[in-house]
Amino acid sequence: MAINFKQIETFRAVMVSGSMTAAAQALHTSQPNVSRLIAQLERANGFKLFERVGARLVPTDEGAQFFADVERAFIGLHSLENSAQHLKRGGTGRLRIGAVPSLTHGLLPAIIQRFRQQNPHVHISIHTNDSPNVAHWAATRFCDVCLVSYVAEDMAGVQSEIICDVPGVCIFPKGHRLGALEVVTPADLKGEEFISLSHTDGSRTRLDRLFAEEDPRVLNMDATHAATVCSLVGLGLGVSVVSPLVANEYLHTDIDIRPFAPELRFYTYLLLSSDRPENVLTQRFRVLAGEMLREAARGSLERER
DSSP states (O other): OOOOHHHHHHHHHHHHHSSHHHHHHHHTSOHHHHHHHHHHHHHHHTSOOEEEETTEEEEOHHHHHHHHHHHHHHHHHHHHHHHHHHHHHHTTSEEEEEEOHHHHTTTHHHHHHHHHHHSTTOEEEEEEOOHHHHHHHHHTTSSSEEEESOOOTTOOSEEEEEEEEEEOEEEEETTOGGGGOSSBOGGGGTTOEEEEEOTTSHHHHHHHTTSOSSOOSEEEEEESOHHHHHHHHHTTSOBEEEOHHHHGGGGGGSEEEEEBSSOOEEEEEEEEETTSOOOHHHHHHHHHHHHHHHHHHHHHHHHHO
16 A cells, blocks of 8 residues: 555644644544544554553654654655745746846836845846847847847747837937927938937838938938937937937936927837746746836826927
8 A cells, every 4th residue: 555645644743733633623634534544554654653552642663753754754845835935926036137228228227126126035137238139148048038129030039029119209419409399300300410320220220211312311420329329419419319218318418309200119129038938037027127118108208298
């Protein structure tokens, strides 16, 4: 006869409580059922577990030794339960985040602050690069979750989700003539030194399509990151069109903002490896990042109005 967990649980209850009646109460069962399970366990073991000494139930030497082994097993089981609860509450305890500079220098710290409040013991690593390299980190699982501005069509090994979608804004130095306009159009930028994003940025291609074949802009400068573009505009080196989420983080650099038409959308993509299931921590971060980015987008649109 094989030993089963119910027999072991009943034996432990009798040892801890000191009687079969008390064990039955603790296990919410009957005293005869407890006696039956103990008898089954004794037959399976081949030795007696208890002796009656008057009105008392006393464990045999074999029963006492067996109980020591049972307790070690229950301690291990309790440890497994604690481990499961820890994983349920906080995942694996480590989260590696990859993001583009416009986010690591902008909204990402605030997102991490709120995430840390909800998950205080998680170890967080932050890695920054341009969108293609950050996407590569997601594909190779160097990072658990990544935030980028665009995704290459041929990017393999990642699953992407748009978690924020905002209309671009025109930025220019404070006091610039464009400040007299309510909305800036491509024609309004005639003769202006325009600071573009690099040719590898997907939004650069979409923006350039909005201008006529004879582009009225002066195109002598570009930068890889929107954060750099904002700083250059703040120094009076030109004008540009960027995401309002980035522009609002750089108002301290003396830039001004106006809506841009026709509408040009700027996206934030969240990337995960397509080769690994999403864990507890990445799921929590994905939901929180989406909520906070959309909240910031609503705030930026209200400020423009």
